[in-house]
Amino acid sequence: MSTRINYIFVDYENVQPTSFNLPEEYLFKVFIFIGANQSKIPIELVTSIQKLGLNAEYIPIEGSGKNALDFHITCYIGKLWEKDPDGFFHIISKDTGFDLLIKYLKKQKVLINRYPQVNDIPALKKFGNKNEQVESIVDYLVKRGNAKPRKIETLANTINSIFMRTLKKEEVDKFINILVNKKYIKIEDSKVVYTLK
Secondary structure (H helix, E strand, O other), X not given: OOOOEEEEEEEOOOOOOOOOOOOOOXXXXXXXEEOOOXXXXXHHHHHHHHOOHHHEEEEEOXXXXXXXXXXXXXXXXXXXXXXXXXOEEEEEOOOHHHHHHHHHHHHOOOEEEEEOOHHHOHHHHHHOOHHHHHHHHHXXXXXXXXXXXXXXXXXXXXXXXHOOOOXXXXXXXXXXXXHHHOOOEEEEOOEEEEOOX
């Protein structure tokens, strides 16, 4: 089991997961932020959250207003990062307003990303098929824009971080070879050239 903690922050006003089915190989802590006007939660979701025991928590937001819930999530991330700078932070929301915060935190070396759905977390796709895994890597690289890793070593580290640093070197090398074979990248003198759009 990976000893790093994965913190999942669900913007329940924005995304309503039906349930949580998280692999036991990783340690997860789930925080579900519920808006002031949300009074009902589906029984299937409640049941799956109960199975997580003390590793899950509902956080009702008392006040309403634009971005009220977002500010609460931001506050929690700050507090938890201070306690656990090596943790992985996953924001589940379709709200792109989080992206500026994420960009800033990444510059501080925080391992953080936003996903539209819980199942979009790349590490969870480690348990899916190889195509889904490669798709996760490609999506991540496309989103990096001009900040894509330019050296093989940096690309390898990036791929491993997408999968919460649980991959062996052979697995990372296999992904790099797939990216080359699918013509997503070219390797020229240990430098990575992208053909991704």
